[in-house]
Amino acid sequence: MKILEDIKYHKEHTWVKVSGKKAIIGITDYAQEQLGDIVYIDLPEVDSEVEANTEIAEIESTKATSSVISPVTGVVIEVNEELAESPEIINEDPYGRGWIAKIEIEDPSELDDLMDASEYARFIEEEGK
């Protein structure tokens, strides 16, 4: 299972990569593994507002439907349209081509509440027990 170093993690198994005021979010490799084959993602609308710790998208896999929880607050500036046709990309490349949305963040201090790679690694190890 992959955990990347340069991004932040939310306990609901989403990741965020920030550069300036822009953030890219997605779900973690652990999350996609738990979900199994993803068959659909209900993407947010561009220009919609999202709040940290609330649902930004909904994913359906062959096993379950589950909420994607946004790690940050802000406005959606772009969504990954490619996922509408091929949601399985999230399984294949959750940190890369499987990104979900780009968000203009409101409050960068929210990032301090998130985990770094080693903290997230410990977190999922705990959760797995």
Added chain:
Amino acid sequence: MRLLVIGAGPGGYVAAIRAAQLGAQVTVIEEREVGGTCLNLGCIPTKVMVASSEVLHIVRKAEEYGIIVNGEVVPDLKKIMERKDKVISTQVKGIRSLFKLRNIQLVEGKGELIDEKRVRVINKQGVEEIIDADAIIIATGSRPANIPAFPIDGKNILSSDDVWNLTEIPKSMIIIGAGVIGCEFACIFRELGTEITMVELLPRVLSTEDEEISEIMEKELKKKRIKLLTSVKVESAATSDSGVTLRLSDGKELVAQKVLVSIGRSFNSEGLGLERLGIEKGQKGEVKVNERMETNIKGIFAIGDVTGGILLAHVASKEGLVAAKNVCGGDEKIDYSVVPSAIFTSPEIASVGLREFQAKERGIPVVTGTFQYRALGRAHAMGEITGLFKIVADAKTDKILGVHIIGAHASDIIHEGVLAIKAGLKVKELADMIHAHPTLAEGLMEAAEDVHNMAIHKAG
């Protein structure tokens, strides 16, 4: 007992047969064709369309099932309509032969009450006939509602009746009203290739269903690339060569080749001479009846859509049975406490009893259990993993109050819930019942278990 039934839809024809079984001498007057809206314009022809669109859907994803289809897969509306006509004519013949078997006389024409015992019929040739009766059942049904903002012209602005005159699959269509009829046609035509936009005045589709069911349906519509606009009113419609332009309450404009209006139904209570007899009608023109299905005039009964209650064919049939019994000396009352409904969208929806929001409105403390289709082996084998079972139960007594299903074959599976509620079963009793494996019905058992957080195949 000489009984006269006006209207041979699922209310009228069932009442006629039952009364004949009970010994009445029955005459039925029908202006169009036996079977009424249900058989000729509604339930049955739409299900023929649903069947064709399902075949198309399956063939299109045949490869997922390991079946290679070579060549083009194209729907042929003309052939679909021919099949529809064949299905209808078989059913029509069936009703006509049941009438013959029971010595029920069918008079084709338009009936009008002269007094409490006599009806004038003008047949298709314009010949007038007076028929005497000891009792009369009015079963004239309903028709698509038409409102001035978007007048139905049958060509570009269609009612659900006009759909059957289409000769080509429309390129684009706006559906006004996201109720049962609107949602069914949206799913059918989308599969056939039409670009669909739905406009709904209320905040959600299928507003009488449980909110969780509406939510899933909305998502399914989105998956099909059906555009849905809610909480919006259509202000006006203008027809031109290129199609119809609708102006919406939010200032936006929509253009499509065709518009389908599915905003409700009007009652066929005019021209029947009801006013002459002083038969009471409600504000919307519905004929008022008591629990025995009798109007304020003794011996004159009314059943089905024209009474304005629950506009469902199977409710009309039940009302017909009650009226027939009462005509023949019985004293039966209609019971609406357990009425299932089925919506033939893709996926299907079926429900019976209390919705969760209704429980809240009525202050009934309830607990719910849910279970997803995608957790069932059979659903995976079928390739139909979208769907949800939901049970609403009394928090104190554990009695099942409502069952709601969205997913493949919901309209068949619901009857287990209907029986459970009718029999007053508790959640535990349904959960304890052995369900065959692998079936979709197992999902109902799991949803029952989930009410007590004991579903086997559910995480968390």
